Amino acid sequence: MISFRLNGKSTALEAPPIRRLADVLREDLGLTATKIGCNAGDCGACTVLLDGKQVCACLVPLGQVEGRDVATAEGLAADGALNELQESFLRHGAAQCGICTPGMLMAAASLLRSNRRPSRDDVEHVLGGVLCRCTGYRKIVDAVLDVGSSLPSISPKAGAAVGTSIAKLDGAAKLTGAEKYGADSFPADCLWLRTVRSPHASAGFTMGSFADLKQRHPGLVTVLTAADVPHNAYGIYPDIKDQPVLAESHVRYRGEAVVALVGDRAAIEAIADEEVPIEWHPRAAIMEPEAALAPGAPALHAFRPDNVLIRGFLRKGDVVAGFAAAKAVASGSFETPFVEHAYVEPEAGYARRVGERIEIFASTQTPYMDRDEIALIMGFDPSRIRIVPSACGGGFGGKLDLSVQPLIALAAWKLGRPVRWTYSRPESMRASTKRHPAKIQARFACDGAGKLMAVEFAGDFNTGAYASWGPTVANRVPVHATGPYAVPHVLARTRAIYTNCPPAGAFRGFGVPQAAIAHETLMDDLAGQMDLDPLEIRHLNAIRAGDATATGQGLATSAGLAQCLDTLRPHWRAARTAAEAANRHEIVSRRGVGIGCMWYGIGNTSMSNPSSMRVGLTRDGRLTLYNGAVDIGQGSNTIIAQICADALGVPVSALHIVMGDTDRTLDAGKTSASRQAFVSGNAAKAAGEDLRAKLLRLANVGEGAALELGAGQVILREGGRALTVDLAKLPALGSEGDVLIGEGRFDPPTTPLDADGQGIPYATYGFAAQMAEVEVDIELGSVKVSRIVAAHDVGRAINPQQVEGQIHGGIAQGLGLALMEEYLPGRSENLHDYLIPTVGDMPEIEVIIVEDREPLGPYGAKGIGEPALIPTAPAILGAIRHATGVRITRVPATPDRVLTALQRQAAE
Ligand code: FES
Numbered sequence: 052m053i054s055f056r057l058n059g060k061s062t063a064l065e066a067p068p069i070r071r072l073a074d075v076l077r078e079d080l081g082l083t084a085t086k087i088g089c090n091a092g093d094c095g096a097c098t099v100l101l102d103g104k105q106v107c108a109c110l111v112p113l114g115q116v117e118g119r120d121v122a123t124a125e126g127l128a129a130d131g132a133l134n135e136l137q138e139s140f141l142r143h144g145a146a147q148c149g150i151c152t153p154g155m156l157m158a159a160a161s162l163l164r165s166n167r168r169p170s171r172d173d174v175e176h177v178l179g180g181v182l183c184r185c186t187g188y189r190k191i192v193d194a195v196l197d198v199g200s201s202l203p204s205i206s207p208k209a210g211a212a213v214g215t216s217i218a219k220l221d222g223a224a225k226l227t228g229a230e231k232y233g234a235d236s237f238p239a240d241c242l243w244l245r246t247v248r249s250p251h252a253s254a255g256f257t258m259g260s261f262a263d264l265k266q267r268h269p270g271l272v273t274v275l276t277a278a279d280v281p282h283n284a285y286g287i288y289p290d291i292k293d294q295p296v297l298a299e300s301h302v303r304y305r306g307e308a309v310v311a312l313v314g315d316r317a318a319i320e321a322i323a324d325e326e327v328p329i330e331w332h333p334r335a336a337i338m339e340p341e342a343a344l345a346p347g348a349p350a351l352h353a354f355r356p357d358n359v360l361i362r363g364f365l366r367k368g369d370v371v372a373g374f375a376a377a378k379a380v381a382s383g384s385f386e387t388p389f390v391e392h393a394y395v396e397p398e399a400g401y402a403r404r405v406g407e408r409i410e411i412f413a414s415t416q417t418p419y420m421d422r423d424e425i426a427l428i429m430g431f432d433p434s435r436i437r438i439v440p441s442a443c444g445g446g447f448g449g450k451l452d453l454s455v456q457p458l459i460a461l462a463a464w465k466l467g468r469p470v471r472w473t474y475s476r477p478e479s480m481r482a483s484t485k486r487h488p489a490k491i492q493a494r495f496a497c498d499g500a501g502k503l504m505a506v507e508f509a510g511d512f513n514t515g516a517y518a519s520w521g522p523t524v525a526n527r528v529p530v531h532a533t534g535p536y537a538v539p540h541v542l543a544r545t546r547a548i549y550t551n552c553p554p555a556g557a558f559r560g561f562g563v564p565q566a567a568i569a570h571e572t573l574m575d576d577l578a579g580q581m582d583l584d585p586l587e588i589r590h591l592n593a594i595r596a597g598d599a600t601a602t603g604q605g606l607a608t609s610a611g612l613a614q615c616l617d618t619l620r621p622h623w624r625a626a627r628t629a630a631e632a633a634n635r636h637e638i639v640s641r642r643g644v645g646i647g648c649m650w651y652g653i654g655n656t657s658m659s660n661p662s663s664m665r666v667g668l669t670r671d672g673r674l675t676l677y678n679g680a681v682d683i684g685q686g687s688n689t690i691i692a693q694i695c696a697d698a699l700g701v702p703v704s705a706l707h708i709v710m711g712d713t714d715r716t717l718d719a720g721k722t723s724a725s726r727q728a729f730v731s732g733n734a735a736k737a738a739g740e741d742l743r744a745k746l747l748r749l750a751n752v753g754e755g756a757a758l759e760l761g762a763g764q765v766i767l768r769e770g771g772r773a774l775t776v777d778l779a780k781l782p783a784l785g786s787e788g789d790v791l792i793g794e795g796r797f798d799p800p801t802t803p804l805d806a807d808g809q810g811i812p813y814a815t816y817g818f819a820a821q822m823a824e825v826e827v828d829i830e831l832g833s834v835k836v837s838r839i840v841a842a843h844d845v846g847r848a849i850n851p852q853q854v855e856g857q858i859h860g861g862i863a864q865g866l867g868l869a870l871m872e873e874y875l876p877g878r879s880e881n882l883h884d885y886l887i888p889t890v891g892d893m894p895e896i897e898v899i900i901v902e903d904r905e906p907l908g909p910y911g912a913k914g915i916g917e918p919a920l921i922p923t924a925p926a927i928l929g930a931i932r933h934a935t936g937v938r939i940t941r942v943p944a945t946p947d948r949v950l951t952a953l954q955r956q957a958a959e
């Protein structure tokens with residue numbers, strides 16, 4: 052029996068003293084605010100206080116807490132009210148996905164116990180061991196510094212929510228631990244599942260009998276192999292179902308699942324992989340696109356004998372003539388690596404059989420697509436699958452692909468018992484999709500005034516062993532290859548190439564961040580050749596309303612790059628002047644200032660990607676927004692509610708939210724491609740307007756009537772009149788008890804691209820320009836980013852605080868791409884070898900929101916998720932070049948690469 056005080060209460064339990072405290076808190080005591088992101092002391096998600104000091108609960112054996120005080124995030128709020136630290140987090144928008152939030156709160160609480168007025172350095176020091184992949188840390192630090200402030204929270208009146216920074220509607224749940232992520236909620240009688248994965252990048256295999264294994268491990272209930280999977284092929288695209296749930300006779304990447312073991316947790320965890328009777332026959336692996344394309348290279352998939360999954364192509368004008376007539380030409384080769392999503396929440400969930408249906412509770416970005424894929428795999432009609440998304444502890448594109456869902460569904464179906472599964476961190480890093488590595492060659496040409504005349508672009512993307520989102524990348528990149536500039540002559544080619552690497556998939560930007568590194572470096576080259584300022588050459592070429600894009604699309608209205616550059620100009624001039632002055636006296640530590648611009652098509656490329664929303668009103672006056680868009684931390688639960696509430700004419704607080712449940716919401720499409728604000732926002736606006744119109748009709752009042760919800764009635768006020776709609780008299784509609792329902796649907800108006808890549812791929816585009824200031828130690832090659840000013844045209848900021856938060860988080864990921872992140876297959880399988888930015892890596896950030904309203908957008912909104920990241924790496928690379936003169940064309944710009952470039956420059 053081990054006794055200790057837990058959140059101020061005496062606690063005693065019978066458990067082996069060697070068990071991890073994190074497991075005991077979560078599994079035995081049900082305190083799931085303590086998260087497990089790595090189980091290895093790397094992420095800090097499990098941070099709790101032990102005698103008032105922060106510790107990683109995953110590293111503390113239970114025996115060590117005997118007689119001591121343990122505090123978790125559940126103990127912070129008293130009597131259901133947030134404490135002042137939690138209040139400050141809520142007010143500052145410091146929680147995005149929220150998975151790191153309890154750990155951050157506990158780390159901050161350890162500091163505030165001894166220091167009520169800490170400095171920024173104190174706060175950054177104490178938070179240094181807790182990783183956040185969403186926020187860029189700035190709002191978390193600000194929240195800790197602002198504890199005790201009496202600033203009131205924002206609660207706008209009916210019809211005035213859009214444009215205000217209301218707190219996240221689901222924020223309090225993230226701060227108290229009430230929010231349930233994929234591993235936090237499960238039936239008590241769940242079995243566990245784990246997989247055996249390939250240790251080889253390419254191998255054939257044979258399996259023996261599992262009878263011995265079952266005999267040795269009585270808690271092992273069943274073993275699943277490919278033979279158990281009804282339809283063993285899935286994939287994002289309807290015509291490319293190339294990925295098996297379990298490999299059949301050979302594996303195509305290290306980490307591919309081969310066998311699933313289902314049983315008691317202790318039993319299946321006790322089974323060593325080597326015990327499972329699999330005989331491996333390793334083969335030579337193809338790890339690089341060049342090897343995959345070499346004559347005679349074996350095909351990874353029979354349907355693509357040349358290993359080219361897909362080609363993207365775009366041609367506009369006459370690129371040969373464009374280059375021939377140019378005054379200056381810049382060219383270069385660029386290389387980017389695999390990048391890991393590193394969401395703090397590993398893939399997790401459970402499934403259960405309910406009669407002839409399967410229900411899956413899991414972390415996902417795309418419930419309806421999951422439903423249809425599981426139906427395909429199981430051979431069921433989609434109506435027999437229910438997806439209930441858990442809170443999503445970060446996705447960034449990585450949870451657009453299936454992970455735990457197929458095998459827990461299959462196991463639960465076969466066994467008639469619920470089955471749960473949580474990836475370990477190494478499993479997540481081995482098996483999940485990555486950002487596509489790119490090898491790009493490009494040329495940009497301009498005339499004597501610096502106006503762009505021609506662009507030629509060729510990009511090869513290593514798509515790994517399976518297609519995943521490779522076609523999306525190959526098709527999106529040519530459209531964006533020019534950067535956000537007007538160019539009359541364009542030729543762009545891309546290829547997604549199969550290799551024996553982990554599948555590359557969707558990751559914030561779908562290939563555009565890689566392309567931006569190329570186009571922004573070449574813009575700097577042209578500026579140098581033409582003796583133009585880097586900002587001014589971009590301003591000169593910025594695509595504007597009325598210009599035609601590379602696909603021939605005339606940009607009708609919102610195109611705010613020039614405004615972004617105008618707002619950036621004073622910062623740019625001051626920073627460039629200051630850096631150049633400082634460098635006159637400093638030899639070792641060189642300062643530099645760079646600029647990066649971007650554009651990004653909102654929504655899926657040239658395809659229908661509708662969203663539908665429903666809002667219902669019950670007899671007792673309860674309003675519910677049935678919102679099928681999954682909030683992955685970016686805040687769609689809040690901003691979609693803001694839009695719907697304004698359309699309806701009620702305060703946001705009147706809305707209850709149901710998110711993502713495929714039995715209770717309509718299909719809002721994927722949370723990807725920065726589409727939810729624009730696409731689902733429009734659907735929610737239409738749903739709100741529909742319900743409002745029905746109420747106005749029932750009361751026979753005009754458009755301007757004010758609407759007031761009461762118990763069992765709605766009062767509509769117009770002029771001096773007050774008319775009442777008696778809800779009790781209305782018949783119930785549907786299964787939710789609603790008596791009035793508003794529905795809305797929006798599908799962005801696009802057209803297919805023709806054989807030359809001409810058409811209307813997106814209804815609208817986001818634009819941005821970011822400026823980075825860096826210091827480069829030319830003896831060490833190390834780079835410190837000191838400041839970023841980010842100007843973003845988002846159309847309309849529905850919630851400016853959340854827009855800022857997205858930009859901060861995007862900058863953090865862009866900084867990682869530029870300076871430190873490189874996933875090496877077979878080597879980067881934990882968070883101490885694969886480094887992501889910590890609070891100490893983050894620069895000062897100034898955000899400038901430019902609102903060039905999009906007439907098609909809900910209240911003018913476009914989107915911000917992906918645009919936030921894209922310009923950061925180019926701006927940092929430009930700043931390194933300004934500081935040192937070296938042109939880095941391969942990221943990450945690690946100290947060894949920068950140093951090598953400096954040495955090469957010195958030798959020339
Ligand atoms: S789960 Fe404990 S440090 Fe990551």
Ligand code: FES
Pocket residue numbers: 145146147148149150151152182183184185186395444445684
């Ligand atoms: S909010 Fe920190 S990891 Fe998502």
